[in-house]
Amino acid sequence: MDVDIWAWVADTQRQLHEAGNTGLAIALGDLPAQVFEGRYAQLDVMAPAVAQQAQELNQPWLEFFARYWHLLSRVGDRHQGAVALGDAEALAEFSRRADVKECPSTPAAVEAVALTQANTDGPGYAAERLAALGAVLDGVAHDSAAFCGLAAQYVSALLDAGEHEQAVTYHQSAVTGRRAADAQVSWELAAMGVRALLAAGRTEEARTELDAAKDFPADDPVSKPHREGVLRALVLATAGRHAAALEALPDLDVIGEHPRDWVEWARAVRLLDQVIANTWQLGRVLRQWMGYYESMGVHRGRVELALIAGHLAVARKGIWQARALADLAEAWTADLRVADGVAERVAELRAAADAATPLPAPGPQDELVAYFDAADGHNADPERWVGWLAPLSGTDLEATRRHTTTIAFLGYAPIGADLLWKQIVDSADPAQAEPDDVGYLTGVLIEAGQDERVERFAAMLPEPSRHLALARLHRARERWEQVREEAAASVAAGAEGGVALEAQRLLAGAAQQLGDNAEGAALLHKIVESGASEEEDVWRMIVMATAAEDWALVRAGAAKLGMDVDGTEGPIEEEWHLVRVVLPVSDGSRREVLSVRTGPATARLLIPQPRGMDYNAGDIVVIDPRPLEPVPEDPQQQESFVIPFAAVSMLRPGGYTSWFFDGAAPGEDDWTEFNELMAERGWPMWVYSEDNYTVTHPTSGESLQGVYGWIAVPPGVEPAQLDAVLDDATERWSHPLAWLDLARAAGIEAERHERIIKEYGL
Numbered sequence: 001m002d003v004d005i006w007a008w009v010a011d012t013q014r015q016l017h018e019a020g021n022t023g024l025a026i027a028l029g030d031l032p033a034q035v036f037e038g039r040y041a042q043l044d045v046m047a048p049a050v051a052q053q054a055q056e057l058n059q060p061w062l063e064f065f066a067r068y069w070h071l072l073s074r075v076g077d078r079h080q081g082a083v084a085l086g087d088a089e090a091l092a093e094f095s096r097r098a099d100v101k102e103c104p105s106t107p108a109a110v111e112a113v114a115l116t117q118a119n120t121d122g123p124g125y126a127a128e129r130l131a132a133l134g135a136v137l138d139g140v141a142h143d144s145a146a147f148c149g150l151a152a153q154y155v156s157a158l159l160d161a162g163e164h165e166q167a168v169t170y171h172q173s174a175v176t177g178r179r180a181a182d183a184q185v186s187w188e189l190a191a192m193g194v195r196a197l198l199a200a201g202r203t204e205e206a207r208t209e210l211d212a213a214k215d216f217p218a219d220d221p222v223s224k225p226h227r228e229g230v231l232r233a234l235v236l237a238t239a240g241r242h243a244a245a246l247e248a249l250p251d252l253d254v255i256g257e258h259p260r261d262w263v264e265w266a267r268a269v270r271l272l273d274q275v276i277a278n279t280w281q282l283g284r285v286l287r288q289w290m291g292y293y294e295s296m297g298v299h300r301g302r303v304e305l306a307l308i309a310g311h312l313a314v315a316r317k318g319i320w321q322a323r324a325l326a327d328l329a330e331a332w333t334a335d336l337r338v339a340d341g342v343a344e345r346v347a348e349l350r351a352a353a354d355a356a357t358p359l360p361a362p363g364p365q366d367e368l369v370a371y372f373d374a375a376d377g378h379n380a381d382p383e384r385w386v387g388w389l390a391p392l393s394g395t396d397l398e399a400t401r402r403h404t405t406t407i408a409f410l411g412y413a414p415i416g417a418d419l420l421w422k423q424i425v426d427s428a429d430p431a432q433a434e435p436d437d438v439g440y441l442t443g444v445l446i447e448a449g450q451d452e453r454v455e456r457f458a459a460m461l462p463e464p465s466r467h468l469a470l471a472r473l474h475r476a477r478e479r480w481e482q483v484r485e486e487a488a489a490s491v492a493a494g495a496e497g498g499v500a501l502e503a504q505r506l507l508a509g510a511a512q513q514l515g516d517n518a519e520g521a522a523l524l525h526k527i528v529e530s531g532a533s534e535e536e537d538v539w540r541m542i543v544m545a546t547a548a549e550d551w552a553l554v555r556a557g558a559a560k561l562g563m564d565v566d567g568t569e570g571p572i573e574e575e576w577h578l579v580r581v582v583l584p585v586s587d588g589s590r591r592e593v594l595s596v597r598t599g600p601a602t603a604r605l606l607i608p609q610p611r612g613m614d615y616n617a618g619d620i621v622v623i624d625p626r627p628l629e630p631v632p633e634d635p636q637q638q639e640s641f642v643i644p645f646a647a648v649s650m651l652r653p654g655g656y657t658s659w660f661f662d663g664a665a666p667g668e669d670d671w672t673e674f675n676e677l678m679a680e681r682g683w684p685m686w687v688y689s690e691d692n693y694t695v696t697h698p699t700s701g702e703s704l705q706g707v708y709g710w711i712a713v714p715p716g717v718e719p720a721q722l723d724a725v726l727d728d729a730t731e732r733w734s735h736p737l738a739w740l741d742l743a744r745a746a747g748i749e750a751e752r753h754e755r756i757i758k759e760y761g762l
């Protein structure tokens with residue numbers, strides 16, 4: 001985006017503030033930060049809302065801004081491909097509107113389309129990208145902030161077109177022009193030059209270029225460290241400097257959050273397969289990444305990952321997996337616009353798998369099931385067991401069960417589904433199948449995404465099992481009305497034993513999802529009273545009974561678990577211990593609030609929240625009693641650890657109202673006295689400002705330590721009462737606090753607070 005756009009953003013924010021659209025003004029400034037910081041859940045809610053409001057306010061530039069940043073979040077770090085192409089093309093079309101095309105940021109729409117096409121199938125869209133980017137670059141000055149991004153994408157398109165030396169030449173020309181215009185080269189453009197040199201076989205030059213770019217400013221500063229690490233590892237590994245490459249390579253738990261970098265990371269790992277931990281866990285992760293790419297329409301990327309993962313599998317003797325990956329790569333080739341050389345690479349992988357020597361089984365074939373069952377589940381290698389059990393699978397039922405569930409665990413559910421289908425359906429009467437086998441096959445079919453096949457299989461089963469299989473499918477797809485119908489039908493059809501137990505649990509879960517907690521709790525109570533329950537059933541009953549305020553049932557569940565609670569009737573409102581309650585926010589993010597646990601599944605929020613939130617201090621919420629984080633094993637860490645729990649629903653609002661305060665921080669004694677005063681009155685107060693928050697002295701202009709936060713007051717406390725308390729508490733302070741919204745609500749001295757805000761630059 002051109003630098004002028006940021007001046008426009010600042011001006012637009014000011015106009016929105018003055019017009020009373022404070023929320024929109026704040027959101028406008030926060031969108032880029034949400035992209036770079038990876039706050040995607042929040043962004044996916046916020047950006048469309050901003051775009052919609054901009055449309056209603058007839059501000060097309062603002063609408064473009066919101067739509068662009070949302071799209072960039074999808075095709076940037078999240079690396080969406082074909083699923084985002086339509087939106088990218090629509091944004092480019094929008095940018096050509098008469099009331100938008102003069103916006104200095106519109107070239108970014110062309111860049112976004114090119115990036116989306118590159119994600120989908122870089123070589124397949126290379127010619128289109130070069131034409132579109134070239135046309136825009138002709139009209140963009142070298143000192144424009146849009147130049148580096150467009151030029152980087154042009155180099156990328158040249159690489160995908162196979163023009164490696166031309167890509168090097170263009171990159172050098174772009175850098176020269178940029179510097180001649182007294183403008184900085186972005187790290188992203190420099191990194192693309194490194195990739196061009198690497199593709200051209202000029203490895204040492206690539207390393208020198210990467211070293212020189214280390215301190216270049218990045219368009220995406222948050223992602224620069226791990227992206228630079230991946231690229232450095234690839235360059236060093238290509239140069240044969242494996243130890244240095246391994247040191248530079250970001251860990252899997254870091255890179256796993258950034259789909260944009262998966263292929264490049266995998267390429268580096270492929271070159272380091274002799275020095276890395278090439279394990280079945282790595283293979284499973286790479287298969288999961290392929291699944292993500294498949295869902296996002298990243299056609300070229302999933303083929304690349306399949307081929308890389310296949311060779312890594314060969315290196316660790318996972319021959320069956322290498323062959324399965326070759327099959328996947330071949331099948332996915334159909335989605336590529338240009339498939340030059342892919343067939344040869346698939347053939348090369350197959351040849352490598354054929355030439356590899358399988359690892360010997362740990363025992364005779366007819367004893368492998370016993371060996372499998374005796375293996376240490378924590379240390380056993382499931383990838384090897386798939387290979388060892390394969391000759392028995394489809395003929396021996398016990399071996400087939402273990403083989404198919406293990407292969408599904410590793411990410412190859414369709415293969416397991418075919419084998420189990422052959423064993424249970426084609427070679428036997430499914431109506432006579434054991435309930436566990438029905439469950440195995442249903443689960444594997446669901447995991448493989450073969451919904452129609454689940455329905456076919458269900459039609460072959462006795463009525464109770466048929467309805468249960470369909471209920472399982474609907475649960476997996478979160479179709480709760482259908483879950484309730486099918487689970488109820490299974491029970492009504494005379495389900496017995498484990499089938500009846502699972503149907504009742506599904507029925508209770510569906511009732512909870514549909515908001516009928518009383519019904520769900522009653523259903524689970526029957527299971528608990530039957531003696532067939534597990535501890536999780538009791539906890540789920542407690543949660544649902546709490547939400548339904550069936551305190552007798554909550555007490556019954558607590559007694560079942562050996563928990564002591566006060567009283568014999570009415571709400572359970574005790575003071576247990578501090579917890580962290582994680583609540584959803586309407587913008588898609590989540591917020592953690594310090595609270596006190598008041599019962600088996602309840603907590604009272606302690607921290608005042610900003611106005612406009614769906615909850616506040618004093619609210620009683622239902623919590624899921626399963627901790628979101630494990631309690632540390634270290635006794636010293638346990639002392640300061642506050643357990644986090646997920647909020648399930650609001651039980652009872654406290655009715656508190658929050659009021660904002662802002663200003664220069666007082667001295668330590670004054671601040672302690674202020675805190676004690678709020679605590680004595682039972683008015684929760686919380687400081688939201690960071691230590692680096694400063695305000696400006698009205699006469700000297702020096703920076704002063706600032707403080708801002710919220711005070712929450714219970715029902716019945718009028719604004720004038722809080723205003724009087726605050727006025728009395730702060731009148732002797734060296735610098736005044738401002739509480740403008742409260743003053744306006746109380747109708748007392750609002751002008752004074754407006755003056756404080758202006759004088760101190762609040």
